[in-house]
Amino acid sequence: MRFAVIDLGTNTFHLLIAESTAKGFNILYKTNVPVKLGEGRINDNIIIPAAFERGINTLKDFSSIIEKHNVDKVKATATSAIRSAENGKDFVSKAKEIANIDIEIITGDKEAGLIYKGVKLSGAIQNTSLIMDIGGGSIEFILCDTEKLIWKKSYNIGAARLMQQYFKSDPISDDEKNLILAKVQNQLIDLFEICELHQPKMLIGSAGAFETFAELIIRKNNHSEDITTVKTYEFNFDEYIETTIKLINSTHDDRAAMPGMIPLRIDMCVVAALLANYIMGRLKINQLTLSNYDLKMGVLASLL
CATH class of the missing domain: 3.30.420.150 (Exopolyphosphatase. Domain 2)
Structure with missing residues (x-):
């Protein structure tokens, strides 16, 4: 099976594509993009329009890459910037609409467990x-x-x-x-x-x-x-x-x-x-x- 993992961090969006094997996994592709989602007004709990647009465009690119790799399952997780932003849920909706990516906003506790x-x-x-x-x-x-x-x-x-x-x-x-x-x-x-x-x-x-x-x-x-x-x-x-x-x-x-x-x-x-x-x-x-x-x-x- 092929998996794509997307980590939507405050500074960087990461994409990892891996294939499961008898011994574990092989990494087929990985990249990261400095989206800077927290730029400008992170302490006001707002994703500013320029950062919002960068984020959605990056996810559109990720979606194309995932398609080319014939991935079976995609898991996208969003952390602090989206978790705390007033327009974080709007970002999640737009990602689904434009890039067809379902994003789970995870708690800080769950984030620590995954780390x-x-x-x-x-x-x-x-x-x-x-x-x-x-x-x-x-x-x-x-x-x-x-x-x-x-x-x-x-x-x-x-x-x-x-x-x-x-x-x-x-x-x-x-x-x-x-x-x-x-x-x-x-x-x-x-x-x-x-x-x-x-x-x-x-x-x-x-x-x-x-x-x-x-x-x-x-x-x-x-x-x-x-x-x-x-x-x-x-x-x-x-x-x-x-x-x-x-x-x-x-x-x-x-x-x-x-x-x-x-x-x-x-x-x-x-x-x-x-x-x-x-x-x-x-x-x-x-x-x-x-x-x-x-x-x-x-x-x-x-x-x-």
């Missing part, structure tokens, strides 16, 4: 770990060990939300950093309590910004790894910290010129770096792994 399934499939969970998925609209945390999921929660403090609300200077000012971290600290009290109890040893970054951090390090060191084809990537912690501090302190133009940087993440990665570094500092974690398997792979695992 866990995807990360588990990658083999990244080696000990008691905290999975962190930094989306544009929300952030999901999943506490787990090699056997089970212990705790999960989604928070409406995604990188696009924080960026639009606080990130106005170039480079980001100390005041803006403090405002972002104060907001995060107030929101994550229950996360810190549960982590105090279970003492995770490793942070697992679920794709997204963590993929960019890995790419920057690989390109800086002239390594030959292709980050898009690996399931996991283990960071050298000192190298990771050096890279993220450089990102946080640099200007927009400096970041844009860094080999391995993609346009979508030039500013977003500053907020993502602040968040990841704060979490690791607060929880005294100095092991970091990237899982390239995330929500969409969790959806695929559910279908299989």
Whole structure:
């Protein structure tokens, strides 16, 4: 059987087409498009007309690709931007009308569960770990060990939300950093309590910004790894910290010129770096792994 998974994220729409086999699955096609659905007014819970149109046009393109691959089953999931937008249901209706794609708007809790399934499939969970998925609209945390999921929660403090609300200077000012971290600290009290109890040893970054951090390090060191084809990537912690501090302190133009940087993440990665570094500092974690398997792979695992 052939499956198509569409992940409608706040920043990026992903399409994955896979075929089930006796041993699991083969990935036949994958792509992502920086739709930026949360552009402009995510904190007003509105998808602006330009972003709305980009999203529908992307789904029309996805629909054509799916047709060419003779897919048997399509599963499309929408997360924070569509979940919280006043015109989110209008977007879902229009997607059905124009692209003939049925979209399920999933809760933050379900999103966290699917991210866990995807990360588990990658083999990244080696000990008691905290999975962190930094989306544009929300952030999901999943506490787990090699056997089970212990705790999960989604928070409406995604990188696009924080960026639009606080990130106005170039480079980001100390005041803006403090405002972002104060907001995060107030929101994550229950996360810190549960982590105090279970003492995770490793942070697992679920794709997204963590993929960019890995790419920057690989390109800086002239390594030959292709980050898009690996399931996991283990960071050298000192190298990771050096890279993220450089990102946080640099200007927009400096970041844009860094080999391995993609346009979508030039500013977003500053907020993502602040968040990841704060979490690791607060929880005294100095092991970091990237899982390239995330929500969409969790959806695929559910279908299989």
